[in-house]
Amino acid sequence: MTDTNELHVEGLTKSYGDGDPVVLRGLDLTVPTGALAAVLGPSGCGKTTLLRIVAGFLRADAGTVRLGNRVVGGPGVHVPPERRRIGIVPQEGALFPHLSVGHNVTFGLKGVDRPERRRRAEEMLELVGLAGYGDRMPHELSGGQQQRVALARALAPRPQLVLLDEPFNALDSALRAGVRADVRTALRATGATAVLVTHDQQEALSTADLVAVVRDGRVAQCDTPQDLYRRPADPWVAGFVGDAVLLPGTVDTDGTVRTALGTVPLRALPEGNPRTGTVLLRPEQLRLTGPTAQGAVRGTVTDVCFYGHDAMVTVAVDGHAAPVGIRVAGPLRVRPGEETGVRVLGEGTLHRDGCEPTAL
Missing domain, CATH: 3.40.50.300 (P-loop containing nucleotide triphosphate hydrolases)
Structure with a gap:
């Protein structure tokens, strides 16, 4: 050997x-x-x-x-x-x-x-x-x-x-x-x-x-x-190794899922064709826009934490119980209490509720 x-x-x-x-x-x-x-x-x-x-x-x-x-x-x-x-x-x-x-x-x-x-x-x-x-x-x-x-x-x-x-x-x-x-x-x-x-x-x-x-x-x-x-x-692993945005979602037949942040494409279609699940996004996949921007959902800024190289902006969105965290680089243009828009970039990962996570 x-x-x-x-x-x-x-x-x-x-x-x-x-x-x-x-x-x-x-x-x-x-x-x-x-x-x-x-x-x-x-x-x-x-x-x-x-x-x-x-x-x-x-x-x-x-x-x-x-x-x-x-x-x-x-x-x-x-x-x-x-x-x-x-x-x-x-x-x-x-x-x-x-x-x-x-x-x-x-x-x-x-x-x-x-x-x-x-x-x-x-x-x-x-x-x-x-x-x-x-x-x-x-x-x-x-x-x-x-x-x-x-x-x-x-x-x-x-x-x-x-x-x-x-x-x-x-x-x-x-x-x-x-x-x-x-x-x-x-x-x-x-x-x-x-x-x-x-x-x-x-x-x-x-x-x-x-x-x-x-x-x-x-x-x-x-x-x-x-x-x-x-x-x-x-x-649980997603939240332990980094900031995570977890959203309940309803799966459509075209490989997307409807969430409180709009329709999100999935990295892979789920096995077993579940109709609902939890969608994982990372804060850097979210972007702040104007409140009326096309393709964005409206929300209200609840908190801003500045770290120097970036900031975490927390936004309350209608239809989602907990505020979502958005990682923002560069100059901050929002303050708590202001209205904003939120848009999702990229793909999400779907985990089936009460089951093993979807293989990707």
Whole structure:
């Protein structure tokens, strides 16, 4: 068999004792060799439990964990963490304060002579953008630099898999994006397979090759960021990974659906020919127009939230219970209380009420 770095998790089940709720409920996840997968989900969904089982810190009640050609966890099998060839980047770096940066990086290298340890430390520090920092102490580094050192330490033993446990939480927003980009570049340079646990939707979508959304101990959907955003498995996933406009609709025979925002074309005709369903649109598919513009529906602006690069304008529309959010770029020309028109651009995704979502 050819050795790979693919992570394959199958049927993981875990609870923490009698009477406690089940945390994982038959979770399945496959991460191809060299890919960075983000595990995304609300608090309590099982993300950290999954990470700890893959790392070997916890035993699953059922299911298997395979890394490459090796089963490292499963019925009758539990490979200790130190023998799994897995690197871990914890929250806030967790560097050893009494060791230099270079010695932190080489801490996990066993049976390697001193010249090779020094060479590996220099190589890893250069990879994460900290060449020449080997003699510094952790307290002399910024938070972002400490996270880069933690990544270098995880990569130094050349692991098959790197686990990142919400490593950017302690960083301010301005620094976070730069550190994320550096981490992604370093992981790709080494070819390591990686799993990033996060609760930040933007972080998952902008950083990962695959995003697995976990709900109630199972993977609700695992897909590329673009497909996850454009073709969510159900309305809950749609709302969790981004702002969503969900509209009740009635399906016509010509492949369109009638909604409170007018007639919307569908990306695909629904299977089973349902007559009604929930239409998913994204806020960037809506446009503000004049109240009497052709093809637009009339509404009233209820709120405006300005973010700098764009704004979210909330509009109440007749026939729809909740106001709809519209993402607007450029100068704002509306204020709360003003009448406006709303027009839909592009196609919607139809989910059948009470059924599995329509395949696209």
